[in-house]
Amino acid sequence: AKPIVAIVGRPNVGKSQLFNRLAGKRLSIVEDTPGVTRDRLYADSDWRGRDFTVIDTGGIEPSNDNEILQFMRLQAETAISHADVIILITDLRTGVTAADQDVASMLLRSGKPIVLAVNKCDKPGDPPAEFYEFYNLGLGEPFGISALHGYGVGELLDAAYEHF
Numbered sequence: 001a002k003p004i005v006a007i008v009g010r011p012n013v014g015k016s017q018l019f020n021r022l023a024g025k026r027l028s029i030v031e032d033t034p035g036v037t038r039d040r041l042y043a044d045s046d047w048r049g050r051d052f053t054v055i056d057t058g059g060i061e062p063s064n065d066n067e068i069l070q071f072m073r074l075q076a077e078t079a080i081s082h083a084d085v086i087i088l089i090t091d092l093r094t095g096v097t098a099a100d101q102d103v104a105s106m107l108l109r110s111g112k113p114i115v116l117a118v119n120k121c122d123k124p125g126d127p128p129a130e131f132y133e134f135y136n137l138g139l140g141e142p143f144g145i146s147a148l149h150g151y152g153v154g155e156l157l158d159a160a161y162e163h164f
């Protein structure tokens, strides 16, 4: 069976940006089909010749702080029960938040393979000092990426691929 990669993270960290990048051309074909929702949650992708399914667990997200944590716990549960590999996305600009810590420990307890991405690392080269804070999530080496520009996404996928 095709491995399932789930993308989890707070609102606005760039889940959909990464999802769209991984889904690539195949997603635009789906979007052109009348009656098909534009906010696709599942897409087929491939890396190094291996097909996989990517899930954006976000979709329409709450903006109310109290609802965000509950929503994220649901996202994480969905990912834990359906995915073979989970990508937790965080945001360099906001740094590590309490919600990131909560979800990281939930994911860690699940025993599923987790790959930690720090998005919005838009400048190629050495990561800025703020990057190192993400090691504190206890999920191992963080991968600095720019879902917007594509930097680091190959290395992130290589890390996910090890668990396919």
Ligand code: GDP
Pocket: 009, 010, 011, 012, 013, 014, 015, 016, 017, 018, 058, 061, 119, 120, 121, 122, 145, 146, 147, 148, 149
């Ligand atoms: P989601 O809520 O987690 O799905 O996040 P989105 O993918 O909708 O992105 C939220 C905002 O962050 C949008 O304005 C994106 O354009 C922006 N964004 C996403 N990825 C990047 C990135 O790598 N760099 C920068 N600078 N902005 C990004």
Ligand code: MG
Pocket: 015, 016, 017, 058, 059
């Ligand atoms: Mg989204």
